[in-house]
Amino acid sequence: MNTRPNDILICGGGTAGWMAANLFMHNWPDASVTLIESDNIGIIGVGEGSTPSLKQFFKTLGVSDQEWMPQCNATYKVGIRFPNWSDKQGYESYFHPFFSELDIKPGEPFFHNSKLQRKGVQANAHPDHYFVTAQMARQKTSPISNKYPNLDIDYGYHFDSGLLGEFLKNRAIKNGLNHIIDDISHVEVDQQGLDAFIKYVEANNSGKHKADLFVDCTGFKSLLMQNALKVEFKHYKENLFNDSAVAIATDIDLSEGITPETRSTALKYGWAWQIPLANRYGNGYVYSSDYVSSEEAEKELKEHLGITDDNVKVRHLKMKVGRLQQHSVSNCLAVGLSQGFIEPLEATALMLVQYTIEQYISTVDQPNENDKYTVFNNKVNNMMEGIRDYIVAHYVLNSRNDTDYWRDCRNAKKSETLTELLAAWNGDGNFEDMLNRLDNYLVYLRPSWYVILMGMGHFPTPNIIQPTELNKVFDYTKSRNYCGQLVDDVFPDHVSTLKGMYKDKWPS
Numbered sequence: 001m002n003t004r005p006n007d008i009l010i011c012g013g014g015t016a017g018w019m020a021a022n023l024f025m026h027n028w029p030d031a032s033v034t035l036i037e038s039d040n041i042g043i044i045g046v047g048e049g050s051t052p053s054l055k056q057f058f059k060t061l062g063v064s065d066q067e068w069m070p071q072c073n074a075t076y077k078v079g080i081r082f083p084n085w086s087d088k089q090g091y092e093s094y095f096h097p098f099f100s101e102l103d104i105k106p107g108e109p110f111f112h113n114s115k116l117q118r119k120g121v122q123a124n125a126h127p128d129h130y131f132v133t134a135q136m137a138r139q140k141t142s143p144i145s146n147k148y149p150n151l152d153i154d155y156g157y158h159f160d161s162g163l164l165g166e167f168l169k170n171r172a173i174k175n176g177l178n179h180i181i182d183d184i185s186h187v188e189v190d191q192q193g194l195d196a197f198i199k200y201v202e203a204n205n206s207g208k209h210k211a212d213l214f215v216d217c218t219g220f221k222s223l224l225m226q227n228a229l230k231v232e233f234k235h236y237k238e239n240l241f242n243d244s245a246v247a248i249a250t251d252i253d254l255s256e257g258i259t260p261e262t263r264s265t266a267l268k269y270g271w272a273w274q275i276p277l278a279n280r281y282g283n284g285y286v287y288s289s290d291y292v293s294s295e296e297a298e299k300e301l302k303e304h305l306g307i308t309d310d311n312v313k314v315r316h317l318k319m320k321v322g323r324l325q326q327h328s329v330s331n332c333l334a335v336g337l338s339q340g341f342i343e344p345l346e347a348t349a350l351m352l353v354q355y356t357i358e359q360y361i362s363t364v365d366q367p368n369e370n371d372k373y374t375v376f377n378n379k380v381n382n383m384m385e386g387i388r389d390y391i392v393a394h395y396v397l398n399s400r401n402d403t404d405y406w407r408d409c410r411n412a413k414k415s416e417t418l419t420e421l422l423a424a425w426n427g428d429g430n431f432e433d434m435l436n437r438l439d440n441y442l443v444y445l446r447p448s449w450y451v452i453l454m455g456m457g458h459f460p461t462p463n464i465i466q467p468t469e470l471n472k473v474f475d476y477t478k479s480r481n482y483c484g485q486l487v488d489d490v491f492p493d494h495v496s497t498l499k500g501m502y503k504d505k506w507p508s
Helices: 014-027 053-061 065-072 101-118 132-139 161-174 223-228 294-305 349-365 372-396 404-409 416-426 431-437 446-455 476-490 494-505
Strands: 007-011 032-037 047-049 075-077 079-083 093-097 156-160 178-181 184-192 195-203 207-209 213-216 233-235 244-250 261-266 270-276 281-287 315-318 322-324 332-334
Touching: 007 014, 014 032, 014 053, 014 161, 014 213, 014 349, 047 270, 053 156, 053 349, 065 156, 065 161, 065 494, 075 494, 079 132, 093 132, 093 446, 101 132, 101 446, 101 476, 132 476, 156 161, 161 178, 184 223, 195 223, 213 223, 223 332, 244 294, 270 294, 281 294, 332 349, 349 372, 372 416, 372 446, 416 431, 431 446
Parallel strands: 007 032, 007 213, 032 178, 079 261, 213 332
Antiparallel strands: 047 156, 075 156, 079 093, 184 195, 195 207, 233 322, 244 281, 244 315, 261 270, 270 281
16 A cells, blocks of 8 residues: 555454544544454453553544543553562562653663662662652552642553443544444455455354455454465464463452552462452463363462452463564454554554554655565564563563473574573673664663663572672662652552542442
């Protein structure tokens, strides 16, 4: 496609489909947008988290937090805590923060101490001490400052994914989207030279639907891209072992406050998420079916949550982890699960949806160049590979020895990029130089790599060198106290902020 499409047909709803609808309608207001979805496909509706990119998504659309969050039982998120990934004393848990300019002053001592500790100097470089959002999570505050309303820092959200899809659907329909409830029964493909393209999709009741652009949001089935256009799928099984999940909702006690963090706790054969919504916790266990059965995984999750009720509602899910080799082919674009999936450890699913759509819109609007869609596909692939590498790092850096699963995870296949990066950290190479050299392949930036390496207690050299004037260590308590005072002064209680926003919608 070398011009903006006049007619866009989005096949499939869900959060991906409705995000696509809103972004296409916003950026290409002259296009006719239709979304066809089945009413036979249930909405998972689990508690879900986001990266700060979702904040930008709503800002682009001109939607305030006050408008959408109460509709989706949403809360704020300032980072992710990772308990039990390491069994090294003092490093059994760490917090991966969302970063901002507020971290420059307390954070620089972290990088200094990290470099010393990597060389064996006894320096306390646990990341929990040095970043403002880590303190916000401890104190259960909101990232919205009443005292300084113009202070704008990065934050994400927790929300009910089913309700978010419903909010975006209603918004798109109100703005003129053509909504069809039907089941797609056939995808007609034609051949022009060497390039296959989609002529139309056919649905059971509404018949044939033609379009200039077809958007595949049909989930893991990938009806258009994989089934009809036969686009190759690249599996990540040798990198990431987890292929299943079990989800359970539990009550939340609002009198104890709401911590603005996702908890990703390592269990025997994977990890359990806990996501605080305004009305409940979303919980789940992401695991590998090669090591544990679904029944055993459900039992372990219930034990982890302290659930003894056999009648509690449980959802079992299967995951297809990997990506398409191409995300745009001829007149078709794959978005969401149809283009691939990386397990939800860093909550990147919606970020990838948003990135794919925004990059595609930008690509279409560029001057006509023969290779611009090749560039687009490479960008999306590099984004997915970079996210995969950071998630793989969690597993290869783990130090658990309680099951074969965790021992095998340490030997999971690493990409060349991740191999080089960890070799630079573990050896005598200049880690900063390696970060710079690999910059085009790394989705996660310098602070995140230091946080995971130091948070896991992954030191190439044991703490055997005493600090001296030549290798002077910063006192971590100064950074921690600075963050604590700043949070006390600037950021209000999380529940109070939400109550003011929700008003009569606040759960009683």
